[in-house]
Amino acid sequence: MGRTGTTIRRVAGASAVALAAAAFGLASAQAASAQELTGDEVLMLDPVTVLATRTEEKVTDALAAVSAVRQDDLDKIMPTRPADVFKYVPGVSFSDRGDDPGSSINIRGLQDFGRVAVIVDGARQNFQRSGHGSNGQFYLDPEMLAEADVVRGPVANIYGSGAIGGVVSFRTKDTDDILRAGERWGVLANSMFASNNGRLLGSLFGAVRPSDTYDVTVGASYRTQSNYDNGLGVEVDNSGNDIASGLAKATFRPADGHEIKISGLTNRTDYDVGQTAASASAFDTKLQNDTASLRWRYSKPEDQLFDFDGSVYWTRTDMEQTKVGGSSGPITGDLGAKRSFKIDTSGFDLHNTTRFETVALRHALTYGVDYFKDEVETDDSTGASDMSTPSGERSVYGGFLQWKLNYSSWFELISAARYDGYELEGGGTSSEGDRISPKVTLGITPAPWFTVYGTYAEGYRAPAVTETLVAGAHPGYAAGIPSLFTFVPNPNLRPEVGKNKEIGINIRQDDIWRKGDALRAKVNVFRNDIDDYIDMYTYGDPVTWCPRAVPGCPPIPLVTINDYSLVQYRNTPKARIEGIEFEGRYDAGLWYLGVTAQWMEGRDVIEDEPLLSVPSDKFTTLFGLRLLDRKLTLQASWTAARYDDVPAGYTYTESYNLVDVYVGYQPTPDVLVHAAVNNLLDDYYLPYPVGQTDMILATAAPGITYKAGLKIRFGG
Template sequence: MDSASLAFAQASPDSGIVQVQGDDAAAPRNFNIPAQPLGAALNAFGRQSGLQVTLSAATSRGLTSNAVNGSFTPEQALALMLRNTGVTFRVTADRTAVIGTTSSSAAEVYVPGATQLDPLVISGGRNAISGSGYQGTPDWVYQAPAAVSVISREAIESSPTRNARDLLDNVAGVYANRSEAQNPGISVNIRGLQDQDRIANMIDGARQSFQRSAHGATQRTYVDTAFIRAVDIEKSTTSGVGSAGALGGSVNYRTLLAEDLIAPGKQYGGQVNLTTGTNQFNFDGSTAAAVRLSERFSVLGGISYKNIGAYDIGKNGTINSAATYAGDVLLFSGQEVRSSILKAEGQVTEDVKVTLGWVRNDSRFNTGNYDFVLSNGNLVKATEGVVNNTYTSALDWKTDSELIDLRARFYYNNLRNNKVEQGSVLSTGPSNYVMGTLGGSVENTSSFETALGSLALNYGMEAFNDDGKTVLTRGFVAADGTDYSNTLSGGTPSGKRDIVSGFSNAKYTPTDWLTISGGLRYDWYHAVGSAVVYGSPTQDIIGYTPGTPPTCLPSPPFPPGICFPGTDPKPILGPVYTPRYDTHVDKSGGALLPSVTIAVKPFEWLQPFVKYSKSYRPPTIMESFLNGGHDSVSISGYAPNPALRPERGETYELGANVSSNGILTERDTFRFKAVGFYREITDYISLGKIRYAQSNVPSYTSYVNLDGITRMKGIEVEVNYDARFLYIGGTITRIDTEFADSFTSPAGRSMPINSGQGAAIIFEQPKLRVTLDAGVRMFDEKLTLGGRVTDVSKTEPALGSLRTGYEMAGYRVYDIYGSYAFDPMTKLRFAVTNLTDVAYAPAVGANFYAAPGRTATVSLNYKF
């Protein structure tokens, strides 16, 4: 359908803009919208197209739409539905439909007396990857009554990163843990929660459950920025897909689709990205292309390569430990990453779409330091390789009936981490860690129009299985022939865990200004496996010296009754060896988890909302089967806790969205989201000392449940104003955390967590972080120049016997960036990070792992 056939009557020039964005904007969909009041018709259009529609109720009053039945693109369906209503638009090359343009195009017809409407904005739903918000955040974020954030494709392309975790630094309420800074895996901290699946990490919806024990973070996701189209972040659990087994939210790394590479009207398309820079930012390059083999079938493929060397830290400031540096260079901070992607998308029938995908990440890196404890100051180095394969499949079935909008997902993720130690007493230790996760989900949405308002029901289930296995390249056999291999592999133990979740959610919209959502989910888990409990030599009573009886002086010659006391038997101490024994763990449980959200819209631009939700996190494989020892210092340090319980959370949220256009100029936009939260967690899991009844050894370190309630509260703000020729935005994160500080041992004793009986460290976010980003666009927006400042308060962990290594001073970092578009297909970008060359350790990390010093990069992006 050409632009002429999309234009109908309109009131007058310059009445507004319709923006059509997102993956579904060009794809045909089945529409079944009867003639009805315009407001209701646009609601139905939003549901059936997968897009979100905003229109003032006052301006739509009294207008009736046309019926739309059949298969159309959203633009075609909208044009048919709005015929003769007074709304007209034409589709431009960048897929923007303009209402009331002053152009003299013959496609536009001006009809005197037609009704003038306020601007109508149609923006992509959750599939959209860019918009008017902070750093290009799509508009649906500011229309969703929830604590959600999106890292847009615009932000990804504008900020070359050494590692994908750098993308998280500007998201309100979110940090990337860098306590294992030499490891490129991503450990996400949301509102003070991280590791052990407290935050569900996904690639295209496929769970990333890999955990490996260490002094720092345990959970890691391996993904490269080359093929990420957007990162969706949910900061509390929901009643839908993605929240099973999670305590405090989710992060989903969504990868490219064919629509991202193929321009409208073309059969193929692609892009090439090349980046290089200073401070060992050697090379980061990728290429991806897609082709439509027919109207119904497309394929996409891409490869990338990144080579980053060990970087210099900043010159202005000091860092605590010299053990991790060679001069000003952070030891082993380089990485070499090869990634690839392959996808196929097919519109099997008018109603059914199938997508198959494969994403591979191959990361090579080193870890280590100068070890003054075990290796007498020698350099300890571990050569590591991680290969992460994520296989996904998706089926989307949308019929003419509003009762069926079904989505099914099936996936398998396999991560293999190989490690070889050099120069360490641990060279016989674990060398191969594997985590395989098989899972899937199915959900359906049924929509109804009732006399009392609109009702949408979403219901379904999701399930996944984690299968972890740790093996040794060589066993660890002592001189006496005892096999102690499990003492070195038990920190990242083998085992299996199943999680199954069923859910339902009802969304009721009785009026244009009120939405009520209520959900209920049931999570169930089953963990099964074996662990080895080792004994250890200890001093115990192995016998007694004989005592002496009382002695009395003979009578006569002495008077009778003169006696001297004897001596008691004395214990003899000696070594006692507790025998090794196997213990079997087989635990299951479940919980019913309600949630409710109420959102109101007193004005078209304002949406306050409140939300309450419960969450439930079962123990992971690591927590369930922990055993063995700490390196080779002890062979019996750890054992599983048979009494370990799942964590439970309750979260209260109060927030507001603001979306407004045309405030000071005809083209400006203002987006604002603020969310305050309060969370209580019972049975928070940490490390503590317990005694086994079968053993004479005093105690083992095990995962335990903290007594009392752990509380987290804070506020997150995200705001952006964009007038095209200039923009300014930023985020504020404020949080206060109060962890429970004791636990009850199986013997019934209350043990303080900070007396050497507890965790090495429990990570906390700093109380305050503020980011500010501003810039200008010049020369018809071909040139963009911007700057960013990030201010972070000091980090002070409250718990953990080793917390002094994780206390970081506050810092302020300045970055500048810019881009120049030679044409719509070619863009040159530059950036300078840490402009003032500050030496600092990033928050939620370790104070002996500093961030890179001043680094300049230049990037070229070419689309074809």
């Protein structure tokens, strides 16, 4: 336990020191300016989430590793892509490429092929395309967002097959995000300019509520950026893009307690993917992502039998590419060759909560069913993409029952079981399976400010279409060089089963040093053992090549261009990922301090090799001041990250430091003028490890970037 124990002490110690410094600083501030602080209200918010248990609860009360990002957080972050949204959330990382605006979420070292369920307005986002990057992306402009919630680990097994890493739920802007209480109409406009070769954003949202029985919201945004420079001042090819998004929502309340919402979201992204190295192909890419959903909710405080939430949804992601760079070859074709990748996901999610009491016990039974179907369609004029991202269909279905028991204010028990099943077919191959996954959580609150809990939860992920059916040759480095290797399908893949053990602590205390201050903290220690973990394996004889087509070649010695000739997705008997997460914030009204930290280690238990997907250890602290009667906010943050155990054959940035600063002035509640500097130190770093054979495709993160924005709201 040498490294584990040392890191635990390091993370816990750093977090404790930071919060202790906050307490000491507050005491000093009180002594120096007690009169100034008297009567201040703390602006700390206890956000409410339903993500962990499908029942409303405060984040700091939830017996799970849950985090929430709200509009005030988004205003300070000024995000340009979804990865920015979670920059202060532990356990959440992104494997994003600079030349692809798509995002791939990593939670606790698990990502790709649906290991993290991504939900936008209740609709799953399941797009995947094989290539030199992540195997699972979604496309979403953060300007459309109102809030985001994340639960880490398979504790949210009520959200269906696949989420052995966790669940991320995004909610886009709605009427209540634009109108204030009593208003019948409102408009929200936002604009932002950023440096680093030019970035622009403009958005406009409008909402009307003619009566309390219905309201309508519409909005659109446009974002554009040129190629950015990394921390060395080097321009990153094809990192520019144009993103146009729109949404429309209509909400009806036909009767007391009933709400019906119709939502539509669209995203059009134009960009070039691929670097300009002589041997690398580049593609002009046009991506269209559309989501539609219908949701019906019924909830009345006096109705203990029914608290119902049901939705049906449809999502389509359609990517069309034209080759515009690189050498010609049988795999990627000639310049002008076309290919497309499309996935349609349709499904429904129905659940209800029934509440009752027996003697001194409070019960909440939540039960439901869900289903989704992925239809993957790949078209390539060369025929190669049909093999690496094969067409096929997958149906996933399930149901769950959860019992939540509370006694007084100090005891809580959550017990749940979920049934999952799947069917997959394509290319003349089929696969199916099912399983029951249990979950149990026990929480004790010995004092009003302190809760400790333990959880055992299992999750189940069915193999993806690509993992099962992928086939075909990978192109050589350049024209005339043979294929580097060949993908081999595996119809015998078994589903993954995550078995997570977790201990958590929630701390919530008000009025510590003075009336109105507040402390919130969550600590989680976890170990997730994944049986039959699916990973890519290499085997077969080396691939050789004769560099000169002249007589005697061979027997002139051949050049080995790859150590293996075959690649296949296979089940690893067991993988283990364990770690610690800390998230804390102290708010004294005039100033606040936040600390987040994560440490993780993941290994193939049988081979004793590190897992590539495990992110860096990371420590982040932020400090903010509220001045001029809270109209002026100043904030600075520092993030230190370090990789400690990466598989051989990968290039990575061992450690890096990111410093961000923010200033926002809000002369009225409806006007915000703000600015930020990201990567103030102009640090150069690769955000995640890259295979050494892929370095021509690697994209470092942006260097120093200045941002300025104006946000205006009005209504009546």
